[in-house]
Amino acid sequence: MADLLSPRDRPSLRDLLAGPGPLVAPGAYDALSARLVEQAGFDVVYMTGFGTTAGLLGRPDVGLLSAAEMVDNARRMVAAVDVPVIADGDTGYGNAINVIRTVQSYEQAGVAAIQLEDQVTPKKCGHMAGKEIVSLPEMLGKIRAAVDARRDLLVIARTDAVAVEGLDAAVERAKAFADAGADLLFVEAPTSEEDIEEVASRLAGVGPLVFNWAEGGKTPPLSLERIRELGFSLVLYPIGTLLAATAGIRGVLETLRKEGTPVSALPGLPAFDEFTDLVGLKEIGTLEQRYR
Template identity: 45%
Template structure:
């Protein structure tokens, strides 16, 4: 419960909350080590890292819940988790919420796309009727066991149906019980300002490198009115580029020695993944045992 309460307070605070994306437990540890107060489990990143496939609805609920559990166990900061469409109708959403909550999530994100869904910055996305999504939100609110478990309601209506419909849906999802409203793929700063004038609940922005939404720094998003911002694929793209470059160097030169300055060393990496705590426990010092903060 502690981490969920912490996330709620962070969202309600005056300063905008920055949530970098994590595509696995290791990247989540890096987010925490870099000093961020919360982390976002990206569905795009899970599909890429587990399946090596694009974000087109290939991950099932049990796979995503397992990834949620892995990441939540790896860090001591709140984890906000992408749950796509909830993996079905209201009955499916109830199970999804319970599984994510049991896995250690501090927040769940549900979107109004049809199944199979697509990444929110891809074209060709379709949305379900607004009332159908509102019913899912009501089901999610009823299913959670912890009142501090946040429900993020996302609409993908902007791209195909325009800003008016996207805001209408956002307000409907507010009324249905969502804690945070996420209007995806806004295309201008004026649209972003309008959303924050017309939506009463806290709002979240999505900063995707190369995506459809203006790419703004957190301080400007805060001035516009956002309570939180995710950078869902920053870590994924950075890791892919770094690994590719090191491998190219290894292939060309037959050694990784020339790339050592772009890597953590053996000691640094072992510290990152918690070896010192293991050594303490092995010596009988149980003060290093992590406590369940949820």
């Protein structure tokens, strides 16, 4: 995990993606959950927009957060870990000109890859009903702007066309995204294993593919081995940490409400010293001694 004074060099996300895949990216919604992902041994963290919205606002992922709020969250998460952070960039928060600033801001925050989607603004979570998408020329302009604006940041281009125009349209959009310079292709929310297989088959060789293993979402929960067989390069598990935290908090609060104290819940929780170690208290003590 990142030290206050001397964080380790981050592995290259490009190199990780070039390795034997797929690369597994658990979702995180704040700096603490990002540290937990890294502590669990994963090589990359995914900043979920769904979780960021829930964590910052306690509201659903329907386009309520601004670019500045998302960048601030990304910056804190990047500072907390020594592994690459992939960040949800929603629609880019405007037109192609806005996308330029969004990409530059994410890259200045230290993000290794940004995910941009072809929904209209305000967007919705990819596994919610009622989505709308922008025209293909508009999205291609955004992708070209993102590619021109970045230095080393990877651009993940996501289409939500499956729910709006069907699988064929989504595949054709993904091909066009690759031609526009996107580094990874992301067809959101196919609803059957057959559709997932068709996406993988028709986009084989076009560009590295992203699989969104959205916990409880519209896409069937394939095994990691099956995802590997289909040739996906990156697998996102976006909200499992958020759901687990929600369940844990509910449980402690229920115990507190019923029993008046959380004593009976404590055996299932990290010990106080274990938690302070996790968030770097020993490092703080060392620095206090150095500068005393």
